[in-house]
Amino acid sequence: MEYINKDLGSYHLHLIKTDKFKTITVRISFRSPVVKEEITLRNVLCDMLLQSSSKYPSKRDLTIAAQDLYAADIHTNNTRLGNYNNLEVCLSVLNDKYTEEGNFYQSLKFLNEIVFHPDVLSHAFNEERLEIVKNNAKASISSIKEDGASYSLLRLFEVMDKGRVSSYRMTGYLEDLEKITPESLYQYYSKMIRSDLVDVFVVGDFDFKAITKMIREMVPIKTVKRQRVPYLLEDVKPRARRIFAKEKMETSQSKLAIGCRCHKLSDYERNYALTLYNVILGGSADSKLFREVREKYSLCYTINSVPNKLDRVLFIRAGIDKENYNMTLELIEKELLDMRKGNFSDDDIKVAKEYYLTALDEVEDNPNRIMDNYYMMELLGTDDLEDKRKNIMKVTKNDIMKVAKKIKMDTVFLLEGDSHEES
DSSP states (O other): OEEEEEEOSSSEEEEEEOSSOSEEEEEEEEEEEOOGGGHHHHHHHHHHTTTOBSSOOSHHHHHHHHHHTTSOEEEEEEEEETTEEEEEEEEEEEOGGGSOTTHHHHHHHHHHHHHHSBSBSSSOBOHHHHHHHHHHHHHHHHTGGGSHHHHHHHHHHHHHTTTSGGGSOTTOOHHHHHHOOHHHHHHHHHHHHHHSEEEEEEEESOOHHHHHHHHHHHOOOOOOOOOOSOSSOOOOOOOSSOEEEEEEOSOSSEEEEEEEEEOSOOHHIIIIIHHHHHHHHTSSTTOHHIIIIIIITOOEEEEEEEEETTTTEEEEEEEEOGGGHHHHHHHHHHHHHHHHHTOSOHHHHHHHHHHHHHHHHHHTTOHHHHHHHHHHHHHHOOOOHHHHHHHHTTOOHHHHHHHHTTEEEEEEEEEEOSSOOOO
16 A cells, blocks of 8 residues: 655645555545534535535436446545544545546546535525425434434533533534525535635555546645644543533433543553553453443443543443443442553453454555545544554553543433333
């Protein structure tokens, strides 16, 4: 795999050459600092781009055009990465050697049409299509409580980080949705094209010179921009006294969500020691939380831990019966304390390192994961895959214990069900 990062002034072009795939995958990433009032606008725009375009006036026309390009796949995605909102438009198409000469170039023209030539008339998006997207968005926002695990995590951060970026609902807000008009959406689209930081990724088997020429033609962004805020959220000191919050819901299973601060971690600790800490604690099927809380004491249906390195937090989730809340919390606290004391074995560390190395191997088997890896290298200066393999092997038990002492339980949220369910 060969990687070249080209600074084209108005955007960065990341070329990752590999003969491992039959496809060529292209991703255009637009990112701007998160603004709460713009989250819903951005979600609607993300979906709106795939409804129609100037050349293809209906979703059916877009589908037919994609099929004519040997079933080219195109999709959009909008997520938060730390302090930034990241909107992606992705194209995956068979390499010309498996189709016909010029198919990839035509696929890039199709991508260009969708991103840079939307269905706009008199500075306004198509009103009929916008209503379809807004109705879909309304249904999505209104059904947020249907996924108890996700909703409990959302509520955890609303309590834990009130007013901070991490507390914003990335599904959007109904009050903001109602304000969106064809004109306001086009104004926001124009602002995004003009002001967002942009990265373009290409993964596949191609000629560097030829692909650079094609991307320059098909991504006609000329405005030079600079990063405005850091990607990592600010480092917040854990509370001296934890917050405990609860919300009742008509469901048979309660959802426990715990937020822990990761305070004053170095880059090495955040990227490596924290990773192994999490695998051992609750990030695998053989973790301490799984073995002790679920298997040994049968207190929960599911339990796991996940670090969010950009937000400097680690959260723990468990599906429980409400009667087991206090004991479950006590056992989780015990496992956090045991990690600080070093009550885990060398074999736990060995297994965690093998787990991590396997995950790195899987990165190279998926074009999107490859792009994600290089994106983090660009945004945060993380290591390449080979250096990650070397550095993870250097992590010692003492390194993990040091990280454990910097992780403190901050907020506990219980989405309390109203009845008991037999396991």
